[in-house]
Amino acid sequence: MDKVGSGRTPIFTILSLFLASALIIQCNTQTNDSQDQETEQQEQATQKAREDTPELADAMGQLQxxxxxxxxxxxAENHELATFYFHEVRAAADGIKENIPGYEGYDIARFMRLFLDPTIEPVETALANRDWEEARQKTIEMVNSCNSCHNATSHGFVKVTPGFSDNPYNQDFSAPE
Ligand code: HEC
Structure with missing residues (x-):
């Protein structure tokens, strides 16, 4: 019995070792495959999110x-042109709230409502009344609110100004006679 037993053991051992390693290799390949698939899916999702979510900096650039x-x-006290552009300011701000409500952990939509929104209507009212001095004052307050929000969202180094009398555009802003 002993002889037979000791004679069998190595074969069994080799066989089971072989089976075990075959099983391990098989399992590993499967895990690797599914891990690869998972990583690929994650990469695709990140890429898609990147394409779908507009960059906040780009949107802010539009706003500026x-x-x-x-x-x-x-x-230039050009009522029609100023009204046109202020409409675009408002649309750009609304677009940010809608399309980029969150960014780098900040609730951007909420911050926009908190800082910027209250400063918009006073500008609109002054503009509608062609009260240029008041509109200028309210515009300065609006731009201050841009900077307050930059401070509140760790971007205080982005300091915007109204940019009065500083025309870099190839455009004549003067009001028609
Ligand atoms: C939610 C608060 C918030 C408000 C309100 C806000 N910003 Fe921003 N702004 C940000 C954040 C956050 C960034 C940084 C974005 C990034 O890291 O991509 C930024 C970036 C910018 C930049 C840099 C990007 C560029 O194109 O140079 C400019 C300029 C800018 N904002 C202008 C403005 C102007 C003008 C206003 C007001 C009319 C305004 N922002 C109002 C939060 C705000």
């Missing part, structure tokens, strides 16, 4: 662009 053009039209 229209704010400056509006300020130049206001300075």
């Amino acid at each position: 662009y229209y704010t400056h053009k509006y300020a130049l039209a206001l300075e």
Whole structure:
């Protein structure tokens, strides 16, 4: 019995070792495959999110662009042009609230409502009344609110100004006679 037993053991051992390692290899390949699949899916999702979510900096750039053009039209007391650009300022701000409600952990939509929104209507009212001095004052307050929000969202180094009398555009802002 002993002889038979000791004779069998190595074969069994080798066989089970072989089976075990075959099983391990098989399992590993499967896990690797599913891990690869998972990583690929994650990458695809991140890529898609990137494509779907507009960059906040780009949207802010739009907001700055229209704010400056509006300020130049206001300075020129060009009612039609200033009203047109202020409409764009508002649309850009609304677009940010809608399309980029969150960014880097900040509730952007809420911050926009908190800081910027209350400063919009006073500008609109003054503009509608063609009260240029008041509109200018309210515009300065609005731009201050931009900077307050930058401070509140760790971007205090982005300091915007109304940019009155500072025309870098190839555009004549003067009001028609
Ligand atoms: C939610 C609060 C908030 C408000 C209100 C806000 N900003 Fe911003 N702004 C940000 C954040 C956050 C960034 C940084 C974005 C990033 O990191 O991509 C930024 C970035 C910017 C930039 C840098 C991007 C560029 O194109 O140079 C400019 C300019 C800018 N904002 C202008 C404005 C103007 C003008 C206003 C007001 C009319 C305004 N912002 C109001 C939060 C705000």
